[in-house]
Amino acid sequence: MASYDYDYDDAQVGYDESSATNRSSSAAGQDLRYDPNFVPDSVKSFVVHLYRYIREKNVYEIHQMYESSFQTLSERLFKDTPWPSVDAVAHYVDNDHVFCLLYREMWFRHLYARLSPTLKQRIDSWDNYCSLFQVVLHGVVNMQLPNQWLWDMVDEFVYQFQSFCQYRAKMKNKTEQEIALLRQYDQAWNVYGVLNFLEALVEKSMIIQILEHEKEGLEQFTATDGYDYKGGSNVLKVLGYFSMVGLLRVHCLLGDYSTGLKRLLPIDISQQGVYTIVIGSHITTIYHYGFANLMLRRYVDAIREFNKILLYIYKTKQYHQKSPQYEQILKKNEQMYALLAICLSLCPQVKLVEETVNSQLREKYGEKMIRMQRYDDEAFAIYDELFSYACPKFITPTAPNFDEPLVNYNQDAYRLQLKLFLYEVKQQQLLSGVRTFLKVYSTISLGKLANYMEVDESTLRTILMTYKHKTHAVDSDGKVISNADVDFYIDDDIIVVVESKPTKQYGDYFLRQIVKLEGVINDMDRIKLE
Amino acid sequence: MGRERDVVQQPLALTAEELVAVNPYNPDILHELENYVNDQVSSQKYSLDANLCLLRFYQFEPERMSTQIVARILIKALMAMPAPDFSLCLFLIPERVQMEDQFKTLIVLSHYLETGRFRQFWDEAAKNRHIVEAVPGFEQAIQAYAVHVLSLTYQKVPRSVLAEAINIEGLSLDKFLEHQVANSGWILEKGHGRGQLIALPQNEFNHPELKKSTGDAIPLEHVTRIFPILG
Numbered sequence: 122m123a124s125y126d127y128d129y130d131d132a133q134v135g136y137d138e139s140s141a142t143n144r145s146s147s148a149a150g151q152d153l154r155y156d157p158n159f160v161p162d163s164v165k166s167f168v169v170h171l172y173r174y175i176r177e178k179n180v181y182e183i184h185q186m187y188e189s190s191f192q193t194l195s196e197r198l199f200k201d202t203p204w205p206s207v208d209a210v211a212h213y214v215d216n217d218h219v220f221c222l223l224y225r226e227m228w229f230r231h232l233y234a235r236l237s238p239t240l241k242q243r244i245d246s247w248d249n250y251c252s253l254f255q256v257v258l259h260g261v262v263n264m265q266l267p268n269q270w271l272w273d274m275v276d277e278f279v280y281q282f283q284s285f286c287q288y289r290a291k292m293k294n295k296t297e298q299e300i301a302l303l304r305q306y307d308q309a310w311n312v313y314g315v316l317n318f319l320e321a322l323v324e325k326s327m328i329i330q331i332l333e334h335e336k337e338g339l340e341q342f343t344a345t346d347g348y349d350y351k352g353g354s355n356v357l358k359v360l361g362y363f364s365m366v367g368l369l370r371v372h373c374l375l376g377d378y379s380t381g382l383k384r385l386l387p388i389d390i391s392q393q394g395v396y397t398i399v400i401g402s403h404i405t406t407i408y409h410y411g412f413a414n415l416m417l418r419r420y421v422d423a424i425r426e427f428n429k430i431l432l433y434i435y436k437t438k439q440y441h442q443k444s445p446q447y448e449q450i451l452k453k454n455e456q457m458y459a460l461l462a463i464c465l466s467l468c469p470q471v472k473l474v475e476e477t478v479n480s481q482l483r484e485k486y487g488e489k490m491i492r493m494q495r496y497d498d499e500a501f502a503i504y505d506e507l508f509s510y511a512c513p514k515f516i517t518p519t520a521p522n523f524d525e526p527l528v529n530y531n532q533d534a535y536r537l538q539l540k541l542f543l544y545e546v547k548q549q550q551l552l553s554g555v556r557t558f559l560k561v562y563s564t565i566s567l568g569k570l571a572n573y574m575e576v577d578e579s580t581l582r583t584i585l586m587t588y589k590h591k592t593h594a595v596d597s598d599g600k601v602i603s604n605a606d607v608d609f610y611i612d613d614d615i616i617v618v619v620e621s622k623p624t625k626q627y628g629d630y631f632l633r634q635i636v637k638l639e640g641v642i643n644d645m646d647r648i649k650l651e
Numbered sequence: 652m653g654r655e656r657d658v659v660q661q662p663l664a665l666t667a668e669e670l671v672a673v674n675p676y677n678p679d680i681l682h683e684l685e686n687y688v689n690d691q692v693s694s695q696k697y698s699l700d701a702n703l704c705l706l707r708f709y710q711f712e713p714e715r716m717s718t719q720i721v722a723r724i725l726i727k728a729l730m731a732m733p734a735p736d737f738s739l740c741l742f743l744i745p746e747r748v749q750m751e752d753q754f755k756t757l758i759v760l761s762h763y764l765e766t767g768r769f770r771q772f773w774d775e776a777a778k779n780r781h782i783v784e785a786v787p788g789f790e791q792a793i794q795a796y797a798v799h800v801l802s803l804t805y806q807k808v809p810r811s812v813l814a815e816a817i818n819i820e821g822l823s824l825d826k827f828l829e830h831q832v833a834n835s836g837w838i839l840e841k842g843h844g845r846g847q848l849i850a851l852p853q854n855e856f857n858h859p860e861l862k863k864s865t866g867d868a869i870p871l872e873h874v875t876r877i878f879p880i881l882g
Contacts, residue, residue, distance in 0.1 A: 312711050316676040375710065376742035380675075380703055392872075416742070418735055518711055537746045541738060548765050579770075582812060586767030589803040593856065595734045601803070603856065610857040612806045613848055619859040632873055639880045 157206035164205055165213055167194060168224065172214040175223075175264050178352065184267040192445055195231055203232050219262060222253040230277050233284070240299050243285055247309040250278055254318050254360075258325050263354045268347055271356065272399045275363040278315070279370050285310040286516035290531035304523055312518035316371060319364040326361025329387045347395040362388075362395055366402060369409050374516045376538055378413035385410060390426065400437075401446055404430065404453045411460060412513060416542070419594045420468035421604045427461045431478045455485075459511035462486040463504065466493040467549060468592070469556070469606050496550035504546050508539055549591055551584045559607045559618050567614040578614075585611065671704045678708045681715060688720050688727075695788045697727055699736050706743040718751065725757045726783060729764065730792035733799055737761045753782060769797055773818040794818070803856045807840065810847035 167190055174182040195204075207225050214220045229246040232238055238246065253274075256262055289303060308314065323329065334340035347359045365384055372381030388396055390410060397403045407430040414423040434454050441447050461482060465471060471479065482490075489507070493500045515534035521527060554574055558565070571581040592605035608619040667687035670680045684705040691697055702724045709716040721744060728736035741749065741758070748754065756779050763772035772793070776783050783789045797816040801808055814820050819827050828849065831837040838850040855862040 313676055313678065320676055375707070377703065377707060377739075378742065379699070379739050380707070383700075417739070519713060533746065538742065540746070541741055544762075545738070548762065579815075583767040583769075586800045586804050587765070589856070590733055590765065590767060590800050593733070593803055599734075601733075601856070608856070608859060610806050610859070611804055611808070613809060613842065629873060632877055635877050635880060639877075 155202040157203070158209045160205045160209050160213075161198060163194060163198070164210065167191070168210045168213050172217065172220050175220065175266075178265045180265050180267055180348070183265075184269065187267060187270050191227065195235070199231065199235070201235060203236065204228050219253075219256055219264070222249060222256065225249045226253060226274060226277075229281075230273070233277070233281065240288075240302050243281070243288070244302070244306045244309040246281060247285075250281075250318070251314075254322065257357050257360060258321055260325075260357065262356050265348065265352075265355050266359075268359060268395065269399050271359045272363050272402045275319075275360060275367045276401060276405065278318075279367045279374075282310050282312075282315045282371070283374055283514055283516055286518055287514065287531050289520060290517055290533075291529050292521050292527035293529050295527065300523065300527075303520065307520060312375075316368070319367045319371065322357070322361045322364040323368070323384075324361075326357045326364075328358060328361035328365070331358065332387050343392075343394050346398055359395065363402060366396060366406050366409075369413070370405060370513070373409045373413055373513050374534075375518060376515060376534065378416045381409065382413050382417075400441060400444075400450060404434075404450065408453055408457060408460075409513065411457065411464075412511075415460060415464055416538075417594075418545070418591065419596075419602075419604070420464045421470060421473065421594075421602075424461065424464045424468070424470055424473050427457050427464065428474045428478050431457055431461065431481070432475050435477055435481065456511040458482055458485050459507040462490050462493075463507055463511075466490055466504075467546070468604050470604070494553050496553060501543060501546065505539065505543060508542055509535075512538065548587070552588050552591060555584055555588055556607055559609055559616075562616075563618050565616050565618075567611070567616060570616060585609075585616070667701055668698055671698075671701050675704060678712060678715075681705065681708045681712075684708070685717065685720050688723050691727055692723055692786050697731060699728070699731065699734075699739070702727065703739065703743065706740055710743050710745075713745065716748070718748065718753075721748065722753050722757065722782070723786065725754070726786045726789065729757065729761055730786070730789060732764055732793075732796040756782060764793070764796065767800060769816040769818070790818075798851075802851045802854060805851055806853075806857045807848045807850045809842060810849060813849055 167186065171183065171186045171190075174186065204227075207221050207228065210224065211221055214224075225246075226249060229238070229242070229249065232242060233246075295303075328342075331340055331342050335342050335344075342358070342362075347362065348355050349358075365388060368384035369381040372378070372384060385406070388394055388406070390396075390406065395402075396406050407426050411423040411427045414420070414426075431454065434450065438447075438450060438454070441450055444450075458481065461474070461478075462485075465474070465482075474482065486507075489503050493503050512535070515538050517530055517534045521530065558570055558573060562570075567578050567581055571578045574581060574584075576584070588605075592603065592608075594602050594604055596602055609616050610619070611617070667680075667683055667690075670683055674680050684701055687698070687701055688705065691702075706721070706724065709721070725737065725740055728740050731737075744754075749758065756775070760772060760775055760779075760783075763769070763775060776793075794817040801813065801816055805812075810824070814824055817827070828837065828839060832839060836852040840848040840850055842848040851857065853861060
């Protein structure tokens with residue numbers, strides 16, 4: 122669906138303020154010839170059929186209409202105007218309340234993607250989400266909707282929140298009227314409201330308990346891709362499920378990484394799950410998971426998951442070429458390579474990275490990664506560049522103080538996260554030098570190494586302790602986990618380097634081969650010889 | 652049940668953490684969480700989750716922020732090292748607040764700890780007694796962190812290096828060592844004529860041979876994948 126590919130469209134201009142003016146100028150230019158009450162026949166047919174399929178619970182047809190018909194019609198008839206207003210189509214669908222809410226949700230999503238929403242439209246869209254989620258939370262929805270659509274709702278909800286915060290933080294060019302509206306509707310896209318809706322969907326859906334029960338074999342969710350084969354509604358359950366990913370993302374946008382990861386915990390990302398069915402959800406999950414771990418200095422966890430998904434995208438991207446999400450997939454792909462380059466520069470565990478991914482990485486960032494090892498000003502500039510390119514669009518979730526002179530504060534959150542990240546990089550700047558020496562010695566005295574590194578012995582001791590501290594993360598249970606690529610210990614004043622032998626995972630290899638062989642044998646059995 | 656007895660003894664403590672679990676996004680609990688920060692300081696407890704939750708509310712409603720409470724949270728986070736709690740808190744505190752002198756000092760202290768510069772740390776801490784002495788257990792917590800990093804790094808550490816890291820000397824250090832020998836398996840040895848060496852307890856980081864080889868272990872979940880085939 123359209124939402125995803127425009128998800129980060131501001132990011133393409135980076136944190137350049139010009140994006141604000143671009144948007145508002147096109148907002149003013151919304152087509153004057155647009156008649157919200159004119160309903161072309163094709164649209165009439167679209168809503169009538171979609172409404173019928175929803176009542177018939179025909180998920181397959183709903184998915185077809187949602188994924189392709191809506192897209193085709195938008196492309197043909199509504200390239201630069203909104204769809205007909207909900208009032209104009211309501212009587213074709215028995216004025217069905219829930220259908221109208223769904224239609225409006227798509228209406229706004231299309232508007233955000235193709236045009237530029239006015240402040241009033243942003244506020245109206247918030248109201249529509251409130252009504253829609255309230256209906257779902259009160260359990261009066263008995264529809265079955267495709268996972269893709271349900272993911273897009275959560276994704277778009279968080280995107281519009283982020284977009285609203287960015288919009289509100291650019292106060293300099295606001296008109297009197299806009300400021301008055303902002304003051305009047307101060308609850309629209311309120312951060313508590315956003316978080317509480319997502320949280321309520323998680324709670325009310327009982328999704329955490331459902332996933333627990335599934336582990337014990339008492340209930341099915343993942344096995345049925347989130348659908349209820351007995352005909353019950355999947356809407357609340359799946360919205361609750363995706364809301365956990367939504368919460369991860371909102372917390373990352375706020376710089377609250379450990380809370381974000383905590384919200385994702387009920388989803389076991391080492392396994393396939395409903396989150397991997399929809400490519401947008403899969404990428405959003407892993408991107409934010411990896412980023413949060415990078416900020417928590419758990420580089421190995423970040424590297425592992427980036428590696429897996431980058432390999433997955435590499436192998437499957439051809440199937441998404443025609444998808445409206447294709448551009449966004451490529452964009453996130455590039456961003457995750459940048460994040461992987463950062464992780465591997467701070468924690469050179471290249472053996473965790475699969476060969477294909479590694480060669481892609483070398484191609485894109487090989488030269489930069491060599492320069493990042495130098496830890497001079499140029500290296501910091503590259504860390505800065507890659508971080509700024511690949512980080513989430515951080516937000517300040519509060520309204521400005523309208524009584525004070527109005528300034529832009531849309532970059533504040535980003536600047537703070539960048540500054541703290543670079544601070545961390547600086548703390549690690551001497552480690553790459555130590556690494557280089559440790560790699561070529563099996564034992565070396567402190568005095569000698571201090572000499573080579575041109576520091577005194579007590580400074581060297583602090584560098585070595587920094588190395589140990591920075592390469593040994595502490596997990597949430599307080600357990601120490603080594604991220605070290607080269608390790609050592611000191612006996613009095615002799616450094617003994619520990620060779621890290623790559624431990625081959627034979628077990629996993631054999632398991633995979635057994636499954637593969639079984640598949641081949643099954644295939645052969647199926648062949649009937651004439 | 653131990654938990655239930657705790658409820659009776661410390662109603663506030665458990666309530667605060669439960670409150671966070673039930674109301675992660677409800678600012679009505681802001682005052683309880685502020686009280687809980689003070690409680691953590693006076694009763695030497697710690698809850699990162701509760702503190703992050705409070706910082707979140709401050710982030711959402713900056714006008715309600717108490718810088719005194721924020722400072723206490725940051726000191727408690729320093730005491731939680733080697734965990735990255737201090738950075739996790741800073742990520743949520745607006746830059747203009749971080750510019751205040753007391754926070755600048757704490758950031759410098761954190762920087763020294765993060766980079767293993769214990770001498771500078773103790774010097775700086777001594778200059779700012781009013782900040783750190785407000786929180787009971789501060790010294791001991793940092794000493795525990797120093798011992799943690801030393802144990803990752805050294806099999807045998809010279810007495811002088813230990814003394815500098817934990818900021819204890821002379822007779823007090825003898826007493827400290829005596830205690831560690833009796834309780835934590837430390838061993839005192841004679842160095843090569845340059846004073847004492849202390850053999851720190853073995854762990855898989857300073858004695859790599861203790862590291863369990865993970866290569867040949869297969870988690871059960873992975874094996875379950877082939878159950879249908881084996882059956």
